[in-house]
Amino acid sequence: MDSQHLPEWNEQFFAFVKQHLGEDAMRLRLKKHVATDFSLELAITQIEARSRRLEKKLPDWYAHERVVFPSLLSTEQCSSQDTAVYKQRLVKGRSLCDLTGGLGIDTYFMAQCVTEAVYVEQNTLYCHVARHNFAELGMNNITVYNSDCNQFLAECTRQFDTIFIDPARRGKSQERLYALADCEPNVLDMMPMLLACCKRLIIKLSPMVDLSMLRQEIDRPCKLYVVSLHNECKEILAVIDAEMPENKPDECDVTCAVIGRSGDVKELSFDYDKEAQAPCPIATEVETYLYEPDTALLKAGMFRSLCNVYDVHKLHKNSHLYTSHVMIDDFSGRSFKVVEVLPFSSSMCKGFAKQYRACNITTRNFPLSAVELRKKLRVQDGGEVYLFATTIADNSLVLIVCNKI
Secondary structure, eight states, X not given: OOGGGOOOOOHHHHHHHHHHTTSOHHHHXXXXXXXXXXXXXXXXXXXXXXXXXXXXXXXXHHTOTTOOOOOHHHHHHSOOHHHHHHHGGGOOSSEEEESSOTTSHHHHHHGGGSSEEEEXXXXXXXXXXXXXXXXXXXXXXXXXXXXXXXXXXXXXXXXXXXXXXXXXOBOTTSOBOOSGGGSBSOHHHHHHHHHHSEEEEEEEEOTTSOHHHHHHHHOSOOEEEEEEETTEEEEEEEEEETTOOOOOTTOOOEEEEEEOTTSOEEEEEEOGGGGGGSOOOBOSSOOSEEEEEOHHHHHHTOOSHHHHHHXXXXXXXXXXOEEEXXXXXXXXXXXEEEEEEEEOOHHHHHHHHHHOSEEEEEEESOSSOHHHHHHHHTOEEEEEEEEEEEEOTTSXXXXXXXXXX
């Protein structure tokens, strides 16, 4: 899209959006409207975008009536406000360059902790919208460049304190890509040029990426941040300093960032290479309390060192459930009070529904899926009872009935 065909917006545009907010977008498109001097399609896109839970995902931008969203795809692919705010902790120095600007959420929040920020985006429409949004939001320290990131770096004559890049993780057929080398742009090929233009490089990656493979792909000292929001793993960030020394023996290179519902952040760090040898006490029985780690911890593989952090016992080396006699108030994950522990057997399954008509089922290190087990127990989904089906230390199968704390 060239600059001559860029959509415009005026007071009538924003009035139309406000008037029809909450209406069905498809019906609005089919409805016959009087002639307008603004882009009707873009206006309806605003209504559709704002109806898709943006109030929770991007509360600051949602609350601003004059913020424009260029497409539905941009709102779906962008970071949430909470994860974007977390990235402020990783920004180094006073200058920032976001090489894959997109909607501009990461740029906007990271720019709040630097003196100067640069937004680079090859999509002309997105750049057009970004200039408007940053001005409306009072972010006068952000400069927008409509350019391909490779071309921008090739012509760059300065060094930024921090460069941020979020390579596209969809192929030409919209298939999901996980290997860093498969994403666009190819950050691995760009690495020498990237590190020549910054002191710190932050790469945003899919929450589905394999950490072991990622470490091999990057093949240089880096720190990984596994970020979860409301117990859902959202993204993985790789942080590389241009002059990063080899990791010290006592240095942790993986951090789990657990973001709670109030925006609070809890960080737990561990040494990835030493995790397999970390002490891991196994429980001889299911104790008074049961714990299921947050998804960030599970994704990062923080299975053994977690016992030392919280003074809990693991039920089985492969079960990834933990227990204790004393309640751990600040455990990063879900906590439960154990009601009873039932040995798994056909006879027990037949009578289970007489006592528990409905329950929330989770299976870990168990031969049946949650769906299969629910069918076997003949119970409904939901309710206040939580059931964990798992394997304990003596390799026996059990059902742990709990109440959530």
